Every structure is written in structure tokens, then in C-alpha cells.
Amino acid sequence: MNRVSSRKLKLAQREAFTAYAFVALWIGGFLVFTLGPMIASLYFSFTDYNIVDPPAWIGVKNYVDLFDDPRFWQSIKVTLYFASLALPLGLLFSFLLAIMLNQGVLGERVWRTIYFLPSIITGVAVGLLWVRLFNPQLGLINAVLREIGIRGPGWLHDPQWAVPALVIISLWGVGQTMIIYLAGLQGIPTDLYDAATVDGASRIQRFIYVTIPMISPVIFYNLVLGLISTFQYFTIVYTLTGNAAGDPARSTLFYNLYLYQNAFRFLDMGYASAMAWVLFVIILALTLLVFRSSAYWVHYEGQLKR
Amino acid sequence: MSVSEATPSPKQEQLPAVGRLTQEKRRVGSVRRENLVLKGLISLLLAAGAVIIMTPILWMISASLKDVNQIRQRSMTLLPLKYTLVEVNGEQEPLYQVTVDGETRQMALIRNRPEGIGIFVDPQNPQEEHLLKIDEQLQLEHVELHPENYANALTKAPFDTYLLNTLLVTFLGMAGMLFSCSLVAYGFSRFRAPGINILFLLLLSTIMLPRQVTLIPLYVLFSKIGWVNSLLPLIVPQFFANAYDVFLLRQFFMTIPLSMDDAARIDGANPLQVLWYIILPQARPALVAVGIFHFIYAWNDFYEPLIFLHSQEKWTLAVGLQSFNAVYTINTHEIMAVSLLMIIPPIIIFFLSQRIFTQGVVISGVKG
Numbered sequence: 001m002n003r004v005s006s007r008k009l010k011l012a013q014r015e016a017f018t019a020y021a022f023v024a025l026w027i028g029g030f031l032v033f034t035l036g037p038m039i040a041s042l043y044f045s046f047t048d049y050n051i052v053d054p055p056a057w058i059g060v061k062n063y064v065d066l067f068d069d070p071r072f073w074q075s076i077k078v079t080l081y082f083a084s085l086a087l088p089l090g091l092l093f094s095f096l097l098a099i100m101l102n103q104g105v106l107g108e109r110v111w112r113t114i115y116f117l118p119s120i121i122t123g124v125a126v127g128l129l130w131v132r133l134f135n136p137q138l139g140l141i142n143a144v145l146r147e148i149g150i151r152g153p154g155w156l157h158d159p160q161w162a163v164p165a166l167v168i169i170s171l172w173g174v175g176q177t178m179i180i181y182l183a184g185l186q187g188i189p190t191d192l193y194d195a196a197t198v199d200g201a202s203r204i205q206r207f208i209y210v211t212i213p214m215i216s217p218v219i220f221y222n223l224v225l226g227l228i229s230t231f232q233y234f235t236i237v238y239t240l241t242g243n244a245a246g247d248p249a250r251s252t253l254f255y256n257l258y259l260y261q262n263a264f265r266f267l268d269m270g271y272a273s274a275m276a277w278v279l280f281v282i283i284l285a286l287t288l289l290v291f292r293s294s295a296y297w298v299h300y301e302g303q304l305k306r
Numbered sequence: 307m308s309v310s311e312a313t314p315s316p317k318q319e320q321l322p323a324v325g326r327l328t329q330e331k332r333r334v335g336s337v338r339r340e341n342l343v344l345k346g347l348i349s350l351l352l353a354a355g356a357v358i359i360m361t362p363i364l365w366m367i368s369a370s371l372k373d374v375n376q377i378r379q380r381s382m383t384l385l386p387l388k389y390t391l392v393e394v395n396g397e398q399e400p401l402y403q404v405t406v407d408g409e410t411r412q413m414a415l416i417r418n419r420p421e422g423i424g425i426f427v428d429p430q431n432p433q434e435e436h437l438l439k440i441d442e443q444l445q446l447e448h449v450e451l452h453p454e455n456y457a458n459a460l461t462k463a464p465f466d467t468y469l470l471n472t473l474l475v476t477f478l479g480m481a482g483m484l485f486s487c488s489l490v491a492y493g494f495s496r497f498r499a500p501g502i503n504i505l506f507l508l509l510l511s512t513i514m515l516p517r518q519v520t521l522i523p524l525y526v527l528f529s530k531i532g533w534v535n536s537l538l539p540l541i542v543p544q545f546f547a548n549a550y551d552v553f554l555l556r557q558f559f560m561t562i563p564l565s566m567d568d569a570a571r572i573d574g575a576n577p578l579q580v581l582w583y584i585i586l587p588q589a590r591p592a593l594v595a596v597g598i599f600h601f602i603y604a605w606n607d608f609y610e611p612l613i614f615l616h617s618q619e620k621w622t623l624a625v626g627l628q629s630f631n632a633v634y635t636i637n638t639h640e641i642m643a644v645s646l647l648m649i650i651p652p653i654i655i656f657f658l659s660q661r662i663f664t665q666g667v668v669i670s671g672v673k674g
Binding site: 012015016017018019020021022023025026027028029030032033034036037038040041044051097100101103104105106107111113114115116117118120121122123124125126128129130132133138140143144147172228231232234235238239242256259260263264269272273275276277279280283284287 | 344345348349351352355356359360361362363365366369377378382486489490492493494496497498499500502505508509512514515516517518519520521522523524525526527529543545546547552577602606607608609612613624625627628631632638641642645646648649652653656657660
């Protein structure tokens, strides 16, 4: 009896050892590429550091400076402005697309492929394409507007219109979000709809009382992801404006762009680290906010009724 | 269909059974018709949206085949059209289809006169001038393709070097990612150990961490050990697993029955052999999915190559293309040619693996 349990213990130890051995690569990577750098970056954020000279401790000066830095506030303003347009519109368009693609219309697969295609080719090539489509004189977009009698704005050359132009580009790539919605819609049990139909619910009522509550976790998920990615928006703006300055007139100075400028243009690593930590706190706070508020509007299947 | 229709009113109750049946039939018929109209409407909307979605890509293809003048004069046409010119008295003049004395002929516009009048001549017989309203005539154009844009563009920058670097980063990184994530996902899905769940939560929580927080110290670290301006910072970290792919693989490994492991164990297989001979062959769809995601991500990534690669011979396609654009901005045709070449591999891979792809997006949602 005693021997058996000690053998069992030995087996359990061996199993635990095997488990740790397999995840060791990740633990090592976590220590070297995540935890270590996190601590270092927190330390750097309290120093004046330009890589060449050793970091000099300056306390909370970087954070105080950030607070007084008009460009920092501009970068927050630009990011939030973009998010306030791109997120709701993106969520709406991708949701509508997913609903239309869930009705069993002819050639559904083809449509799905077409709408998803732009999210495969994100990056520099897309930026270089759109900067030309938005060209005020030669671009396709203003040419089409001219055709219907509208004088198009200067888009990326006009501080007023640069962010809306970026929003349009982001809407072009709603296919990825659409696919996630589509999976959510297809996951709704059909007996819920059947039950609603038997109870005499109309198409619109079924949508409001079955589809929306059942899909709300997916809306929530997409919203959190969208918020996080907006604060890290970079490649498209950099390619469209050709540098990290946020042209024209800092109207596209996104948070991540300004961080990049400080770190890799001005080599102000301490200041940039402070920005990175502020970013981390912002993302955590926004995510928590969305999580907290979700209790009021997100419906999880299997959740107990209160 | 509305609520009142579904609840039978007293009046309907009194109808003879047959009448009620035909009414029921009619109601189903009207629902079908309503469905058909709705589906038609949706198809129409989807088609309109698809045209808008595809236009930028078609424009890119078209621009890559035009010359500078075609882009400047006819930016709206998706067909690479060019106004037809004809030689009159040693000068190139635009050719029109004109109507003279009720007869349709081709004539060149050689001079403009006030009030929209132009002087037209027959190229064969330039002495005989016709005064005609320009607006009423049809200017002739023809399709003119410039496939040489591609060859010209590719010689202007070392795109072969960029391609090689991109392939190295993409495929070595993919190998490292598949290797490390398989091992780690196997560890997280198959064994009991104290604290393993906490470790897994820790792994998941790293998804929330913006990469800017770790990027600066990593840059410092890599520059101290001389890795900046080499491909190593883009490849080596992939050998230490990442949260997205471990999560996706673990979810898949969990669906493989444990009884298969046990059978192999009884036959004397060690855990590594179980992973290699039992788990990985069954997990092929998941491995292909994360592999494809990694390809798309690494192929398109601009941020980290921009930060870590400083000299031209180390650049990847994304950085090289951006710099090519900075130097040759006005050569839209050549930039679009290279851009098109760059988006073709991801598109091909997407079409080859569409089902896996869309399923994977659903599971991971984030990467790509």
C-alpha cells in the first residue's frame, strides 16, 4: 500500500517534470523576451537614456514631461478620434456584412472570399496603393466624386480629412471582423429561432430578441481587440505619410507613431519607455472598462439569470 | 409575418378546414416570396459592396500596366487606355471619330479655335480643313499595356536581396514557431503538474501586453550583443513560442483523444515520440493554420524590420518597398507593379487554404 502510493507520487513527479520540460522553451522565452524587458522598460521610464550613455535616474520627470507635452496629448487625441470613427463604423459594417452573408444567398462563398481578401494584404503595399487613390488631383476617389459633381477634399494633404481617409482604409479591411461575426451567427442554435417563430416572432423581433443577445459576446470581443489595435496603429500611417511625423500638421500623429519617433528617431529611450507604460495602462484601463460595462449588455449563453 | 397572423383569430376558427388549409398555403407562399425578394436585395447589396472592395486592387493592376501619361490623364479608367495619336505634317495629333455631311470619318484635331470649335483634317489629306464643334466629336482611344514596368522596377532596387531576406525571416521564423509552439502546447495540453494552469494563464495574459513595452529593452539588448541590423531579432524569438499560436494549438491538441496517447505509451513510446507520431500527424490542420498565419504576418510585417534593419542589404520586402516608394514616388506605375508582386504570394496562399484560413481567424481572431 505504502509502496504503491510512493510509486504514484513518483509517477506524478515525473509527469510534472515532463510538463515543465515541454513548456520550458516558453518559460525561457517569457523571462528573456517578456518579463526581463518589462522590468527594464519600467526602469528606463524613470531614467534619461539614449543607449550610448548609461541610463541616468531622473525619477518621474519623464511622466511629468509627458503630461506637459502638447504632442503627447495630440497623439492621444488623434488616436481616440480615429477610434471613435473607425471602431463603431467597422463593427457596424462587418456585422451587417456577416448578417447578409448568413441568409443563404447565391454564391455566398465567393462574396465571403472577396470581402475577406483585403485583410490578407495589409501592410506597405496597401498604404502605397491608397495614398494614390486619395491623391486630390489624380486619385481615383476624387475623380469619382468629380463625376457625380462633388469637389473632393484634399484627403491626406488636409489636416481635417487625413483621419477620415484612414478610417475609410480601415473599413476596407473589415473582412476579418466579419468572419468572426459570421462564426458567431452560425453558432446560434437554430432551435432558438424555431422557438421564437412558433411563438409568433417576426423577422425583426427574432433579430432583436435572439440574434443581438446571442451575438453580443462577439461584439464585445471585437470591440476589445479593436481598441487595443488602434493604440498600436502604425504601418499604414507611416507608409501613407512617408515618415513618422504625423503629417499633415500632426493630424495623423498616432500614439504609436509618436512613441516610435521618440525611441528610434530621437533615441529618447527613457521618454519612449514612459510612453509605452502609459500605453499599457491605457489599454488595461480601457479593457477593464469594457469588461465591467459588458455585464449590462453582453449576454453569455449558460449564464445564470439574475 | 407578424404576431397577429400567427395567433388564429376567432373568425379563422370558424372557417371550414379546407379553407384554412389554403389560407395557410397562401401564407407560406407569401413568406417564400418575401424571402426571395429579400435575398435578391441582399445579393444586389453584396455585389455593389464587392465592386467597391475590388476596385482598389483592380486599379493597382491597371496602374501597374500604364505609363506615366496614362496614369496622369486617365486615372479613372481601369482599362489602360490611351488617346490615339496620328501623324499630321510631322506632328502627333489626337484622332477623333467625326461626322461630316452625315458621314462618319476618322480625323485628327490639329488646332483649337475659340468657342469650342476645332480644325479637323483627314490624316491622308491634310489640306482639306473642317471646322467642327469638338464636344460633338468622339475622341478615339486604344488599350496600351506596359508590362515592361515590372522588369524596369525590379532593376531599380535590389529586390532579389529583399526577397531572400523576407523568405529567410518568414520561413526560419515559421520553423521556429512551429517547433516551439508544438512542444509548449503539448506540455500545456497533456500533463498534470502543480502550477501549470497558472503558467497557462500567464501565457494568455501576455496577449494583452502591447509590444512597445518590451520593444525598447529588446532593442537595447540586441544592439549590445550586435544583433541589430541582422535578421536574428526577427527570427530567434520565434523559437521561444508565442501566446496566440500556443493557445490555438493547445485547443486543437485537447480534441485528440487521450486513449491514443495511452496506447502508444503501452507500446513503450516516450512523451516526445507520442508528440511526434500521434499528436502532430493528427494536428496537421491546426499546424497548417498557424503556419499560414505566421507566413502572412511575417511577410507583411513592417514595424519590427523597420526598427531592427538599418542597411539596405538587410531589408525585407516591406521595408525595401517603402524606401523604393520614397525614392521614386512619381513612378506610380512601377511602385504599383512591385506592390502587386508583393501581395500575390499571400493571396495565392489564401486561395489554396481558404477553409483552414477562415476557421483559424475565428479561433485566434487576432494575428494576421
